[in-house]
Amino acid sequence: MRQARVLYQHRFAGILTETDEGEYIFRYDDEYVREYPSDMITFSMPVSRFPYVDKRLFPFFEGLIPEGWLLDIAVVSWKLNKNDRMGLLLTCCRNCIGAVSIEPIISGDE
Numbered sequence: 001m002r003q004a005r006v007l008y009q010h011r012f013a014g015i016l017t018e019t020d021e022g023e024y025i026f027r028y029d030d031e032y033v034r035e036y037p038s039d040m041i042t043f044s045m046p047v048s049r050f051p052y053v054d055k056r057l058f059p060f061f062e063g064l065i066p067e068g069w070l071l072d073i074a075v076v077s078w079k080l081n082k083n084d085r086m087g088l089l090l091t092c093c094r095n096c097i098g099a100v101s102i103e104p105i106i107s108g109d110e
Contacts, residue, residue: 002086003105008032008041016061016102018086024058027051041100057085064093064100 002018006026013036014028026045033049040046042060052058065088066074074092075082082088093102 002090004090005103005105006041007101007103008036008039009099010101011036011039013039013041013100015105016089018057022055024054024056024086025051026058026061057089061089061093061102064096064102065089066092 001020004016006013006016011032012029013032014026017025017027019025028047028049030049032039033047037047044060045052045058056062062085065085074080074088078091080087080091089102090104094104095101
């Protein structure tokens with residue numbers, strides 16, 4: 001299982017999880033839901049106390065991953081698998097342009 005803290009405008013918004021079974025779960029943090037109910041990370045995932053679950057990485061997070069020559073540089077530099085979308089997200093999306101950033105959770109971090 002791999003996880004990431006998702007930040008929106010430098011505030012902790014929730015946790016993205018890739019389960020060992022290959023499912024993806026995004027859950028907004030309870031405090032974020034109470035304090036910022038209208039500050040969704042994307043229109044396709046409005047703030048909710050219920051988790052979002054899918055068999056594929058959510059399109060919003062997929063869109064944060066670099067493409068083209070920048071992806072090629074990341075794959076070679078960090079020895080990543082181009083098909084490991086969660087691995088790419090965890091490695092490449094710590095300082096994204098825009099309001100959302102991703103912080104990998106190392107086992108025991110949370």
